[in-house]
Amino acid sequence: MDEPPVLRVRSSDAHVTELISLGAERSLTFRNLMALVQATDGMVYVESCGHGTRACLKMWMCAKGSTRFLRVMVNRARDE
DSSP states (O other), rough: OOOOOOOEEESSSSSHHHHHHHHHOOOOOHHHHHHHHSSSSOOEEEEEEOOOOOOOOOOOEEEETEEEHHHOOOOOSOOO
16 A cells, blocks of 8 residues: 655644645645655744734754754734
């Protein structure tokens, strides 16, 4: 039985995971970007900033063997 492919763009936040899926479904550019990441040995974790901030930037990247890990923080709130 074939193993499912490793998802290289992921989130621990169910809502962010939904947004990633929606973006891939609706945007050719986003889908192409995800395909580029999927073709690498890297892992991208997309997480929510939270705490009522308008934006955040947390520098975090590491490597384990040949795999690189990158965390991207996003603000889920819409501008008001």
